Amino acid sequence: MNEIENTETSASTRDLSNAPDMIVCEGVSKWYGDFQALDDVSATIKEQEVVVVLGPSGSGKSTWIRCINRLEHHQEGRIEVDGIELTNDLRNIEKVRSEVGMVFQQFNLFPHLKVLDNVTLAPIWVRKKPKAEAEEQAAALLERVGIPEQADKYPGQLSGGQQQRVAIARALAMEPRIMLFDEPTSALDPEMIKEVLDVMKELALSGMTMMVVTHEVGFAKEVADRIIFMDDGQIVETGTPEVFFSNPTEDRTKLFLSQIL
Amino acid sequence: MSDLNITGVEGTVAIKPPPETPKLPPREWLKENLFSNKFNTLLTLFSTAILLMISRGLLSFIFNPERQWGSTATNLRLMMTQAYPEEQYMRVWVSVAVIFTLVGASMAIWNAGSRVTLRRLGSFLLSSGVVINILTLLAPFSGQAKLIWLIIGSAVAGAGGTLLRVSDKDKNISSLTLVVATLTAAILSLWIVPFGHHSFVFERTPRSMAETGTVALTTKLPWTIMVVIGILAYFFGKTMTSRFPSKNLRPTIIGIWFLTPPTLLYLVLRDPDFDMGHVLNTDIPIFLIFAIAGGILLSWLTRPTTGEIGRVCAALVLLAGFGMFFTPMRMIIRILMLLLATFALAAPTFAGDSKKQRRYVLAWIGVSGIITWLVTAVNTPSTIEVPGDFFLGGVSLTLLVAIFTIVISFPIGILLALARTSKMPIFRILSTWFIEFVRGIPLITILIFFSIMVPLFLPKGMELSEVSAIVIGYSLFSAAYLAENVRGGLQSVTRGQHEAAEAVGMTTSQKTFFIVLPQALRVSIPPLVGHCIGVFKETSLLAIIGLFDILYIARNVIPNQTEFLGSTRENLLFVSLIYFFFAYQMSKASQRLERRVGLGER
Numbered sequence: 005m006n007e008i009e010n011t012e013t014s015a016s017t018r019d020l021s022n023a024p025d026m027i028v029c030e031g032v033s034k035w036y037g038d039f040q041a042l043d044d045v046s047a048t049i050k051e052q053e054v055v056v057v058l059g060p061s062g063s064g065k066s067t068w069i070r071c072i073n074r075l076e077h078h079q080e081g082r083i084e085v086d087g088i089e090l091t092n093d094l095r096n097i098e099k100v101r102s103e104v105g106m107v108f109q110q111f112n113l114f115p116h117l118k119v120l121d122n123v124t125l126a127p128i129w130v131r132k133k134p135k136a137e138a139e140e141q142a143a144a145l146l147e148r149v150g151i152p153e154q155a156d157k158y159p160g161q162l163s164g165g166q167q168q169r170v171a172i173a174r175a176l177a178m179e180p181r182i183m184l185f186d187e188p189t190s191a192l193d194p195e196m197i198k199e200v201l202d203v204m205k206e207l208a209l210s211g212m213t214m215m216v217v218t219h220e221v222g223f224a225k226e227v228a229d230r231i232i233f234m235d236d237g238q239i240v241e242t243g244t245p246e247v248f249f250s251n252p253t254e255d256r257t258k259l260f261l262s263q264i265l
Numbered sequence: 266m267s268d269l270n271i272t273g274v275e276g277t278v279a280i281k282p283p284p285e286t287p288k289l290p291p292r293e294w295l296k297e298n299l300f301s302n303k304f305n306t307l308l309t310l311f312s313t314a315i316l317l318m319i320s321r322g323l324l325s326f327i328f329n330p331e332r333q334w335g336s337t338a339t340n341l342r343l344m345m346t347q348a349y350p351e352e353q354y355m356r357v358w359v360s361v362a363v364i365f366t367l368v369g370a371s372m373a374i375w376n377a378g379s380r381v382t383l384r385r386l387g388s389f390l391l392s393s394g395v396v397i398n399i400l401t402l403l404a405p406f407s408g409q410a411k412l413i414w415l416i417i418g419s420a421v422a423g424a425g426g427t428l429l430r431v432s433d434k435d436k437n438i439s440s441l442t443l444v445v446a447t448l449t450a451a452i453l454s455l456w457i458v459p460f461g462h463h464s465f466v467f468e469r470t471p472r473s474m475a476e477t478g479t480v481a482l483t484t485k486l487p488w489t490i491m492v493v494i495g496i497l498a499y500f501f502g503k504t505m506t507s508r509f510p511s512k513n514l515r516p517t518i519i520g521i522w523f524l525t526p527p528t529l530l531y532l533v534l535r536d537p538d539f540d541m542g543h544v545l546n547t548d549i550p551i552f553l554i555f556a557i558a559g560g561i562l563l564s565w566l567t568r569p570t571t572g573e574i575g576r577v578c579a580a581l582v583l584l585a586g587f588g589m590f591f592t593p594m595r596m597i598i599r600i601l602m603l604l605l606a607t608f609a610l611a612a613p614t615f616a617g618d619s620k621k622q623r624r625y626v627l628a629w630i631g632v633s634g635i636i637t638w639l640v641t642a643v644n645t646p647s648t649i650e651v652p653g654d655f656f657l658g659g660v661s662l663t664l665l666v667a668i669f670t671i672v673i674s675f676p677i678g679i680l681l682a683l684a685r686t687s688k689m690p691i692f693r694i695l696s697t698w699f700i701e702f703v704r705g706i707p708l709i710t711i712l713i714f715f716s717i718m719v720p721l722f723l724p725k726g727m728e729l730s731e732v733s734a735i736v737i738g739y740s741l742f743s744a745a746y747l748a749e750n751v752r753g754g755l756q757s758v759t760r761g762q763h764e765a766a767e768a769v770g771m772t773t774s775q776k777t778f779f780i781v782l783p784q785a786l787r788v789s790i791p792p793l794v795g796h797c798i799g800v801f802k803e804t805s806l807l808a809i810i811g812l813f814d815i816l817y818i819a820r821n822v823i824p825n826q827t828e829f830l831g832s833t834r835e836n837l838l839f840v841s842l843i844y845f846f847f848a849y850q851m852s853k854a855s856q857r858l859e860r861r862v863g864l865g866e867r
């Protein structure tokens with residue numbers, strides 16, 4: 005991937021302060037029964053920004069990212085995605101979901117559909133695209149994620165890394181303005197992690213707004229504009245990768261970094 | 266299965282075939298599998314002895330000179346169609362021909378059949394020959410018959426053995442060729458082998474007559490034609506496949522399959538006596554109004570810009586549909602209203618550009634037209650004069666009730682299962698109550714209730730034949746059980762699948778239709794097919810409420826004919842073979858289906 009190394013505008017050096025807000029969270033709290041999983045989470049993510057969310061297991065990273073496309077409901081606070089507030093209104097939820105793509109840890113491809121149909125299903129039925137156009141686009145996307153030759157296979161016949169790249173293509177087919185990644189490489193063998201991260205890097209450089217939960221420190225250092233560190237359902241510290249990894253302020257951050265680095 | 270070819274790799278990397286598992290010579294195979302230790306040896310000897318005893322018992326039952334097999338042979342037609350009038354029999358054959366045509370064409374269109382290696386065929390023939398010889402030795406045959414059968418058995422075994430030895434390992438043959446060969450042989454045997462000609466001659470006593478020679482022309486000629494039609498239909502299907510893309514062809518054929526049972530029943534077998542005045546003044550105008558008004562409504566609903574207000578409209582149509590059941594109204598209007606509501610509710614899923622809109626409206630007009638025609642046909646008296654209550658009996662009644670029950674209960678069962686797992690409490694509670702209530706009642710109670718009570722409750726002017734009432738009751742019963750099987754499948758679909766579908770913005774109905782149901786039905790194939798076999802076999806309860814199903818004929822009708830007094834056991838054995846044949850076909854079909862849809866799994 006020569007392109008990435010040669011590019012001057014490596015994501016982490018961009019100035020995004022004038023970009024419009026894409027995701028706004030204000031005082032978001034969520035409980036599972038009596039257990040508080042999110043505690044007064046506030047953050048704003050700008051257009052084209054790449055944010056990596058770090059934190060120990062059980063700190064609420066998944067819960068937060070899933071609140072942003074309403075796979076979970078927050079009980080307090082406000083979440084606004086591209087100017088649309090998430091409430092119980094079904095229409096808003098559908099609108100937000102077609103603007104936000106999500107990639108899961110377990111891929112969650114549709115096992116009964118061929119790779120091509122996995123990618124075209126939503127554009128055809130949700131975006132109401134003509135079939136031929138959707139298939140053309142899907143072929144281009146599979147090319148982009150590096151697996152154009154797998155279109156006619158079933159997900160079960162692919163390797164984990166290939167499956168995850170199909171999942172990324174499936175999300176991109178809806179032409180989202182935001183991509184959410186929840187530990188996209190945690191279920192993969194080490195040799196497959198790189199191929200998925202490469203795709204994500206390319207996506208970040210193309211200007212996609214991204215929110216990524218991951219334990220890949222290398223990816224965070226290279227690609228992120230900002231790191232958000234969570235613990236116990238709260239945002240403990242945020243900062244640019246340089247500052248965050250070399251000069252953390254909070255004790256909890258230091259403890260966490262000492263464990264993963 | 267050619268689908269399994271790894272297409273992406275083709276042409277780039279040569280695939281090395283896996284090493285073959287070495288095949289053991291027969292002696293060692295026997296040793297390894299049957300006599301590997303003392304206990305296994307004992308078990309093998311013991312079960313062989315039991316098997317031999319059972320075969321001997323069965324054979325001496327079948328070939329006992331006291332057996333009245335003539336009762337079965339003479340009454341074949343009774344067992345198939347009961348009292349269906351002889352002069353109308355052409356209609357029955359037309360139905361059979363339609364089914365054979367569909368089967369043949371479908372086999373071609375779905376690429377049925379597989380390759381069988383000649384060696385496998387050889388070992389099959391060899392073992393069949395050996396089994397024939399063993400059975401011949403066990404059977405209570407006279408010397409001459411024994412000799413003939415021994416020669417036949419040895420010939421078959423010898424052919425198999427030769428095939429095994431001379432054919433090399435890759436030579437194979439289509440399983441369809443084998444099926445055709447077998448069918449042809451069976452048909453030829455009807456023309457050649459002196460099975461005898463058994464018939465009733467009502468003018469003399471005793472009425473039954475057995476002549477030597479081959480079977481009657483009225484049997485062998487139609488069956489020969491049927492087989493020829495089936496084979497021709499296969500080749501017809503082949504040319505269709507080469508001419509049209511399978512994505513158009515297959516849905517068409519599936520549609521025809523679904524339309525066939527009601528069509529055959531009402532047009533060919535029942536021949537409704539349409540009152541054209543009524544059709545022209547009432548039925549056609551009603552249909553036209555619904556087609557046009559519904560078409561306009563649906564083309565509006567499928568416009569992508571319609572949005573929320575469309576759903577409100579669809580709900581209103583549904584309410585109106587239900588409301589019509591509480592006011593005096595023609596049945597056809599009620600049914601069309603409910604159908605329109607279903608289409609309206611599903612409309613947002615199929616919304617899109619004007620081409621998609623047009624297609625949806627056309628689908629509505631087509632379906633409502635078919636339904637109108639069916640309702641009209643059902644409500645019209647038949648021209649066929651039949652002694653007794655119902656125009657069919659025997660195997661055809663059994664199949665009729667089973668097929669209609671299965672086809673009707675499938676959608677109901679799926680809807681019940683979806684309702685029971687839905688988030689909306691009203692649906693959940695209603696469907697749970699219904700399912701638990703129905704499952705708490707014995708089937709026979711439901712059948713009696715529907716055959717005797719329901720016709721009494723019906724509003725004036727509406728008629729329902731006993732069999733229709735029974736099919737409705739049986740379908741509700743079957744749907745309750747089916748729903749539970751489907752629910753098991755629904756629960757096996759992981760949360761991740763739901764979330765992935767929601768994350769790409771699908772609505773609940775799109776998610777259910779495209780993601781959840783296909784996966785749920787796939788895992789429920791084994792229990793669902795088990796259920797279908799159960800439905801088929803339990804049609805024998807029809808005998809208890811006095812319908813002439815095949816079991817009733819075999820147990821109560823034939824043994825009471827003066828010529829064949831007390832011939833119960835022969836006919837029961839024959840009937841159980843018929844049940845076994847159909848049930849076995851169903852379970853075979855299920856295995857094929859499982860293999861086909863198991864494709865995506867790892």
Ligand SMILES: Nc1ncnc2c1ncn2[C@@H]1O[C@H](COP(=O)(O)OP(=O)(O)OP(=O)(O)O)[C@@H](O)[C@H]1O
Pocket residue numbers: 036039041059060061062063064065066067068
């Ligand atoms: N459906 C649920 N019901 C009850 N508690 C839940 C549920 N989902 C998550 N939790 C709890 O909420 C907390 C936060 O969970 P979350 O999955 O967001 O953590 P995470 O930061 O993503 O952890 P990991 O790195 O292990 O994925 C955990 O303590 C978890 O036990």
Ligand SMILES: [Mg+2]
Pocket residue numbers: 065066067186187
């Ligand atoms: Mg998580």
